[in-house]
Amino acid sequence: MGEFELIDRFFRRNGAAAANAPSGVVLGIGDDCALLAPRPGMQLAVSCDMLVEGRHFLSTVAPEMLAHKALAVNLSDLAACGAQPLAFTLALSMPRADEAFLAPFARGLFALADAHGIALVGGDTTAGPLNVCVTVMGEVPAGQALRRSGARAGDRVWVSGRLGDARLALEVFRGTLTVSGDVFADTRRAMEMPQPRVALGVALRGVASSAVDLSDGLLGDLGHVLKASHVGATLDEATLPCSDAVAALDIPWRRTCLLHGGDDYELLFTAPAASDAAVMAAAATAGVPVTAIGRIDAEPGLRLRDAQGQAVGAPLRGFDHFAAETTATVP
Known part of the structure; x- marks a missing residue:
């Protein structure tokens, strides 16, 4: 399985899921950049966290739970800022493109994403040690962010x-x-x-x-x-x-x-x-x-x-x- 097939099969959303993307997402996966349009009077809140095998999670963790945590720890940063989730990117390094890992990983990722109304709009995949990096973007009214x-x-x-x-x-x-x-x-x-x-x-x-x-x-x-x-x-x-x-x-x-x-x-x-x-x-x-x-x-x-x-x-x-x-x- 190649990189682009991997993205299409597990991380590109279609149908109702794609239609339910937040209104601030103008362009998601499929181009060189995502395009976001925060609502008038809003500021973007951006945060990034990386999870490294052996440092942040055990090798025995279920893929579904690993995906949940990778997004959850970033959503927690938005929460601390008082921001409403808007979009996120995913950079995923893994030893091989393994469907037995990717299918439950994608399920866990999108279950939490859907619960918080946040859309996956891009990222990167590569071969290497298991490493998950998520960047989140949210909206907060100008001057109201918690600091x-x-x-x-x-x-x-x-x-x-x-x-x-x-x-x-x-x-x-x-x-x-x-x-x-x-x-x-x-x-x-x-x-x-x-x-x-x-x-x-x-x-x-x-x-x-x-x-x-x-x-x-x-x-x-x-x-x-x-x-x-x-x-x-x-x-x-x-x-x-x-x-x-x-x-x-x-x-x-x-x-x-x-x-x-x-x-x-x-x-x-x-x-x-x-x-x-x-x-x-x-x-x-x-x-x-x-x-x-x-x-x-x-x-x-x-x-x-x-x-x-x-x-x-x-x-x-x-x-x-x-x-x-x-x-x-x-x-």
């Missing part, structure tokens, strides 16, 4: 969903932790099929003062917000939302999963304390639970309080692909 730099002293810190399941699944794969079969199935799904919080991001426009998606762990990603906003924060460990399986871990492992596990793809955002009702209304509109986990401080630095209100004095780390771990300072 990392808007947090202010006195704001509450919120997260969506629950934290830590993906890291727990990874540790089970590594053999460092053991859970029951049912728990492993749930946590593995969290790791391999994250659910991007696009509807919540859109609903938080005009409500949240800052936002970031949790891809590299709570502490690491919150650190980006604090740096961009020139503020600090205090988190209450007892409020961090998690599954019963994560809650049952001993304290060091629980903190590992909750604070710097990565791959949660929930939204972390801040909002003025006076906006609590608006935050809860946005969460209800999106159908996503949210939890207040701390506050933004004028004093720089990141502080963590345990269930007794005492400061946790050990170094807290966030994930970094090249440095391996990044330390956040606490008292």
Whole structure:
């Protein structure tokens, strides 16, 4: 199977699927460039993420789940910006053109794409190690994009969903932790099929003062917000939302999963304390639970309080692909 036959068979959409492409897509797959026309008064939000076998996913992952995650992690970036998905491109490197891989991969890709109304408009395929790179484009009203730099002293810190399941699944794969079969199935799904919080991001426009998606762990990603906003924060460990399986871990492992596990793809955002009702209304509109986990401080630095209100004095780390771990300072 050649490259162009591969594209035609698995990634070019026809009929009703093609007709349902977002109105901003003027020209999709089949030319040298896609043509997009954002609506008047809208800005384009663009993000790109790469998934590399052995680094971001295990060789045992099902192709359908791999495709879902490759698009989901990019949609999560749009969610953190408050943008509505419009179009995406796919660059796919693989050892060979294998229909047994490509058919379920395409199913998983388009199932999530259709759920979020986003069209595949181009990309590239090549022979090589398994590597998936997606670039997403979305629309957001001019001046309304959520950014990392808007947090202010006195704001509450919120997260969506629950934290830590993906890291727990990874540790089970590594053999460092053991859970029951049912728990492993749930946590593995969290790791391999994250659910991007696009509807919540859109609903938080005009409500949240800052936002970031949790891809590299709570502490690491919150650190980006604090740096961009020139503020600090205090988190209450007892409020961090998690599954019963994560809650049952001993304290060091629980903190590992909750604070710097990565791959949660929930939204972390801040909002003025006076906006609590608006935050809860946005969460209800999106159908996503949210939890207040701390506050933004004028004093720089990141502080963590345990269930007794005492400061946790050990170094807290966030994930970094090249440095391996990044330390956040606490008292």
